[in-house]
Amino acid sequence: METKTGQPLIHLGVLEEALNLARANSLWPLTFGLACCAIEMMAAGASRFDLDRFGAGVFRPSPRQSDLMIVAGTISKKMAPAIVRLWDQMPAPKWVIAMGNCAISGGPFYYENQYAIVPGADLIIPVDVYVPGCPPRPEGLIEGILMLEEKITKRGRLRKFRDVNR
C-alpha cells in the first residue's frame, strides 16, 4: 500500500483503515480485456456471478475513474505500451490483478525465442494478485478480488467465515 500511495505526512490509523475498507469494497475495474479471459471477466460481472455483490461490478470505461486493472489475457508486445499508458493514467491508490496464465507467465504462448508476447504482466506493471487458470472461472476471479480486498484492508471480509469452516 505505502509504496503505491506514498507515505502520508500525518498518519491517522483509524481513518486509513476506514478509507481502506471503503476502497476495498468499491473496487472499480477498468473495462478492458485482452483475450479470452475477458469473457470470463464479463461473466463474473453479469447476473449469475454478480461482481456487484462485492462492489467490484462497476466497470469503468476510463482509466481516470478506475482503481483496479484486471489484466485479462495475453499481452502482446504491440499492446504492452498501451497497457503501461493506461496504468499510468489511473489515479492512485490502484491495484492490478493478473488474470489467467497468459497474464501471469505468458501461458501456452510462451516458448523460447518467441517474438510476439510479453511473458507476464509483472514485467511491465506491478501485480498484486495472480489468478491462475486458462481461463479462470468467474469464481476464481471473485476469489482473486476477495484476496485483493484482504490485501487492502489487511483483514478481508471473509476471513471469519473461512476460519469457521476450517
Added chain:
Amino acid sequence: MLTDSIPQALSPLNLEKVAPGDYAKTGYHLEVTAAPEQMPAVAQAMLNQGCFLESLTAVHTSKEAFTLVYHFANFYELCRTAVHAILPDGAEAPTISHIIPAADWYEREVYDLFGIKFSGHPNLKRLLLPEDAEIHPLRKEFAGEEAKAEAPK
C-alpha cells in the same frame, strides 16, 4: 459462369498460367500464375468481374524467392481463384491497394512478417509487430535468436 468469364477477362494480360483447378482437392476453381508486375492489372480484371480479395499472403518458398498468394472469391457465385506471383528476394511488388482497398492491411501484414515491400503503398508500416521491431519472423532465415534482442522491458 465466372469460371469462363474470368479466364476470358485475364486472357489479354498474357499471364503465365490460367488453368481450371480441382475444386474438390484444392478448393479453387481457377489457378492463376502471374508476374508481380501484372498484379494491378489482374486485380482490376478480377474487380471488374465482381470478385473480392479474400486473402493476400506470402510463402517463403526458397532462399531466393517468395510466392505471393492472392485469393479471390465472389459474392454471388461460387468461384474461387488463387493467383500466385513469384517474387525474387529483395524485389518490390507493386501494390494493389489503390484498386482493392482491402489489400492495404494485407500488404502491411506481409511486409511486417516477410519484409516484402509493396511499391506505391500509401502507408507501408508494421501491422502486427511493434513499429520499432527489426524482425521479419516468417522468413526462413529467422531462427528466433533475433527476437531475444528485443526482450520485454
